[in-house]
Amino acid sequence: MKCPVCGMDCVKSAKDLLATLSSFYTPCPECSSRMLDKHRPHARLDYAPSCSCGKRFIDEVFAHIYVIMTDMGDLTLQDPLIAAGSPLIHPGIALDRPPFLPHDSLVLLSSRVTRKTAEKLVREVPEVRGVVKTGDFVPGIAGPDLTTVPRTYELLAGCDVRADIFPLPTGPLVIYKQQSLVHIEFPRAGYPKLRSLVSKVGSPPVPFFVDACSGVGTLGLAAGCLGVPHVILNDAWYASAFWSAFNLEVNREYLKIDRVRIFEQIADMQKHPVSRDQIRIAETDGDQSIEIYQGDFRSLPEVIPPGSSPLTALDIFDKNNPRALQKIREEWAGKVGGEVFIP
Numbered sequence: 001m002k003c004p005v006c007g008m009d010c011v012k013s014a015k016d017l018l019a020t021l022s023s024f025y026t027p028c029p030e031c032s033s034r035m036l037d038k039h040r041p042h043a044r045l046d047y048a049p050s051c052s053c054g055k056r057f058i059d060e061v062f063a064h065i066y067v068i069m070t071d072m073g074d075l076t077l078q079d080p081l082i083a084a085g086s087p088l089i090h091p092g093i094a095l096d097r098p099p100f101l102p103h104d105s106l107v108l109l110s111s112r113v114t115r116k117t118a119e120k121l122v123r124e125v126p127e128v129r130g131v132v133k134t135g136d137f138v139p140g141i142a143g144p145d146l147t148t149v150p151r152t153y154e155l156l157a158g159c160d161v162r163a164d165i166f167p168l169p170t171g172p173l174v175i176y177k178q179q180s181l182v183h184i185e186f187p188r189a190g191y192p193k194l195r196s197l198v199s200k201v202g203s204p205p206v207p208f209f210v211d212a213c214s215g216v217g218t219l220g221l222a223a224g225c226l227g228v229p230h231v232i233l234n235d236a237w238y239a240s241a242f243w244s245a246f247n248l249e250v251n252r253e254y255l256k257i258d259r260v261r262i263f264e265q266i267a268d269m270q271k272h273p274v275s276r277d278q279i280r281i282a283e284t285d286g287d288q289s290i291e292i293y294q295g296d297f298r299s300l301p302e303v304i305p306p307g308s309s310p311l312t313a314l315d316i317f318d319k320n321n322p323r324a325l326q327k328i329r330e331e332w333a334g335k336v337g338g339e340v341f342i343p
């Protein structure tokens with residue numbers, strides 16, 4: 001599969017990605033590991049090279065990044081190691097111990113890095129696949145206001161497309177995203193959102209599930225993998241709707257579908273970064289009907305068949321505002337019916 005961001009082959013189907021996973025972050029007998037204190041400066045300015053197996057312990061990779069960033073002036077020798085940024089591994093899975101990283105398995109998020117340094121990091125640190133400059137805001141749509149174009153982080157060098165892998169009773173779900181454009185969701189221990197979805201969907205599964213604020217598609221596609229015959233995913237932000245459609249294609253082998261029809265490519269979607277009315281982005285042919293829309297969830301009821309009473313997940317921003325939440329739930333119940341849950 002061609003990567004929609006860099007045009008190279010950095011994305012794989014779920015099946016191909018999962019085939020390599022069991023030993024992906026494990027060391028060979030020759031691999032060495034040195035634990036470094038992330039909250040102190042790495043004053044020795046040294047780092048070990050990759051092992052002959054091609055992997056390197058994550059702390060050594062971070063020491064290498066730190067050495068380059070201090071040398072380039074992005075960090076000072078008073079800065080702790082952690083000031084270099086946050087490492088996001090690709091593919092992202094829950095790990096019992098720190099990983100030994102193969103080539104191209106790390107996206108670095110950093111508020112301190114400059115473009116020139118980012119280019120050097122991608123060139124010289126083999127594990128780094130991309131470098132993203134972060135800010136003190138949430139990238140993508142961060143509130144109920146849809147009138148302004150949201151801010152995003154900036155990809156400075158390499159490619160910031162990466163996948164997270166989520167466990168389901170039916171097998172793992174692979175969810176790709178372009179990291180600079182969507183909010184960072186560190187999988188929480190035990191995957192509480194997915195667990196609540198699995199219990200709501202039930203067995204046999206409900207006939208119809210709506211993921212009204214789908215993000216990059218995790219809950220909606222999980223419902224598809226759990227066998228829900230009809231699923232609608234929707235998000236107002238183009239990057240979320242695009243990656244939902246992309247992830248539908250990535251996981252198609254686990255769904256009862258014959259074909260995925262994509263109606264808009266990413267370049268078309270960039271022309272309408274935020275949409276209020278529903279734009280149809282993708283749908284499937286086959287035993288399972290999965291539809292993806294870009295639009296405001298408040299107008300989503302217009303594309304839901306009347307009387308179909310779906311199970312709806314409303315993963316909205318205003319979770320800390322109980323009155324707004326109650327109003328949204330009541331409106332949804334009045335227009336669409338069925339059961340609503342806030343994951």
Ligand SMILES: [Zn+2]
Nearest residue numbers: 003006010159
């Ligand atoms: Zn790429």
Ligand SMILES: [Zn+2]
Nearest residue numbers: 028031051053
């Ligand atoms: Zn090794």
